[in-house]
Amino acid sequence: MMGEIDFTNCSQIPGRAYNGANGKKIAVEHNGKEYMLKFPPSGDKKKTDLSYTNSCISEHIASGIFNILGVTAHDTMLGTFVIGDTTKIVCACLDFTIGGKILYDFCSIKNTVIDSESGGTGTELNDILDTIEKQKFIAPDLLVAFFWDMFVVDALLGNFDRHNGNWGFLHDPVSGISEIAPVFDCGSCLLPQADEIVMQEVMNNESALNARVFQYPTSAIKHDDKKINYFDFMMKAKNEDYCKALQRIYNRIDMNTIRDFVNQIPYISDLQKSFYIQYITARFDIILRPSYKIINSDE
Numbered sequence: 001m002m003g004e005i006d007f008t009n010c011s012q013i014p015g016r017a018y019n020g021a022n023g024k025k026i027a028v029e030h031n032g033k034e035y036m037l038k039f040p041p042s043g044d045k046k047k048t049d050l051s052y053t054n055s056c057i058s059e060h061i062a063s064g065i066f067n068i069l070g071v072t073a074h075d076t077m078l079g080t081f082v083i084g085d086t087t088k089i090v091c092a093c094l095d096f097t098i099g100g101k102i103l104y105d106f107c108s109i110k111n112t113v114i115d116s117e118s119g120g121t122g123t124e125l126n127d128i129l130d131t132i133e134k135q136k137f138i139a140p141d142l143l144v145a146f147f148w149d150m151f152v153v154d155a156l157l158g159n160f161d162r163h164n165g166n167w168g169f170l171h172d173p174v175s176g177i178s179e180i181a182p183v184f185d186c187g188s189c190l191l192p193q194a195d196e197i198v199m200q201e202v203m204n205n206e207s208a209l210n211a212r213v214f215q216y217p218t219s220a221i222k223h224d225d226k227k228i229n230y231f232d233f234m235m236k237a238k239n240e241d242y243c244k245a246l247q248r249i250y251n252r253i254d255m256n257t258i259r260d261f262v263n264q265i266p267y268i269s270d271l272q273k274s275f276y277i278q279y280i281t282a283r284f285d286i287i288l289r290p291s292y293k294i295i296n297s298d299e
Helices: 055-068 106-110 125-134 140-157 196-204 206-215 230-236 240-250 255-263 270-297
Strands: 025-030 033-038 076-083 086-094 102-105 168-171 178-180
Touching (some): 055 086, 055 140, 055 270, 140 240, 255 270
Antiparallel strands (some): 033 086, 102 168
């Protein structure tokens, strides 16, 4: 198991602040490197026994799996932070803007395409793909491949909030070079609102598991003005770039590697580890594997 880290006494970096509604964030220095420290947002006590969500744990696990599957995500660590008499599990995200690079989210890039059918926040799939083709920051073929790789991994992890504000580009104002930013903001993967009661139900009740694979969570991306249901979309999708991405990602998936990664994560219980492994395995078996077979049967 990885060593446990206490970030409480780390030096906070002045002049750094982060937006977003999903929990508090501060910049700290740890072992000579700068990190964004993400705190868990409060949970909904009407729906769950959690006093706060598991989004920091989801952030770390999902980011690690993205990296395992060859889709570069930010480097993360779990640790603790003491506030008063409360110790919280936090996620430290290595700052990838070091060196003066500027992060532009896809929302801001989308706004540069003046003949786009919608504004920067619009998540209609065809409009996103049109923007990818017309934007001038990254070679369109590279960006469309990245987009679909990210979509497939989000499908595996059940991400319900991959909107235009949480993926994008890094721009170096000195060299003028832009690059695709590492995947970030993955806290909406892996059912972050699930407490141990829900986890046990999902693991022990096939109907509860199936509901969280076949029905929800859905993608934040829309098709024909309706949020994409991962299962329905991937069973029917004929988009060539999507099919290539599924081939790439599917052939990199080794569930033993993912299982070993989850089992060495600190701070979470054996029940949580079993839940995450079973949930990811179910989404692989029920969504990705059948879609992969359909694509290859059509060749």
